[in-house]
Amino acid sequence: MLSKSQVKYIKSLGLKKFREQHGTFVAEGNKLVTDLLPYFECELLVAAPSWMATQGDLHPGELVVAGNGDIPKASFLKTPQDVLAVFRQPETDLTEADPSTQLILALDGVQDPGNLGTIVRLADWFGIGHIVCSPDTADVFGPKAVQATMGALARVKVHYTPLAPYLKESTGPVYGTFLEGETIYTHPLSATGVILMGNEGNGIRPETAQAVTHKIHIPNYPPERATSESLNVAIATAVVCSEFRRRAGR
């Protein structure tokens, strides 16, 4: 049985303030929790007896066999699953996010947690190990973002730091998407450097844009068709990352 104070604690982790205070986050569902267990310290694991029975050795800080209604009480999901875990947030080391040796993704104020989680997931697919976020980017340890990563959070490190100083200290190219950029399909792309993506509504901030060395653009089709529309930021990130990796693979 979950105690009232445990339910209250889990629910409090819906807010960034309490996630930071405790240094923890919540993940839910069989696949996600199973994917994360080998990578993060588990502080509290709440699961139905049927789920526990399918597991081998479990060493979480505290293990609660859930009664009926326990998980729904604590869950952030519309359709609660049969397992919920509280993990410790990992330590990150920004010096590992070195764009002179690898491709790094930088996010300048991405607001939507679902977009952020989806970006973490696609970064994993395209072999990008570090995402550097401006402090006002959504928190990757929020419940919605965690669920959208689909376990990629175990492999992709997410850093929060002011982008202008980070980019200033970095060596190598910084690619940013702009409406007036050159088409990404033909612009030279390197195997290392920073891919910088902006906020859903406003794009890349002027002070961050100063660090951009290559302005690129995903052309709409056909090119002569006028459009005032744009692509969702996760979609644009995917197209850009795919094109970088296509070139690298040739």
Place this chain on the structure above:
Amino acid sequence: MLSKSQVKYIKSLGLKKFREQHGTFVAEGNKLVTDLLPYFECELLVAAPSWMATQGDLHPGELVVAGNGDIPKASFLKTPQDVLAVFRQPETDLTEADPSTQLILALDGVQDPGNLGTIVRLADWFGIGHIVCSPDTADVFGPKAVQATMGALARVKVHYTPLAPYLKESTGPVYGTFLEGETIYTHPLSATGVILMGNEGNGIRPETAQAVTHKIHIPNYPPERATSESLNVAIATAVVCSEFRRRAGR
């Protein structure tokens, strides 16, 4: 002022059953409603006086100047905007979705309305005018899907029909994404035909897969890195559409 029965009617359009019964759908927010107004018949427009003042000629079926709290009562958004509209669903003609003359997107059971709306938006960007969906694909006129299209619904026609017969009657290549498919970066891609994308969890159904003439795959990076992960369906659709259009543009 919105009457109680108007609020009830708008709220009922959260359910597909009532959207089909009335042949209508709800859109919210200044940009989205403004984008859709020229394209769809507007049955009911609810807006704050400040919004009305910024508009030119409006010819909706019924115009309601919203009092305080009117729109929040009827809204499907967490943060209600200052305009909400009920539009009539457009007629569609499946014969226009002819893959012998253009690139068509087909969706086999995409479940998440946000994914569907995002796919409509990116289809518009990449100049795909028709999306053909299996009957169990999410309803594009549901509130979440409509919002995620960001107005692209005005330009992209979405059809619902059993895919197996549709694909059987079509001429030309049918491209489907499969784990065992050939890398999309080098596989020949034509300028016409069908791009078939599957359900979030289960991919393309076996009975639909029979129509696939080209099995393709988005490679993860680096290719030798084993991964059990996958890409979100909207992300995969974007990468595939981008690659088709990159080739066409050369």
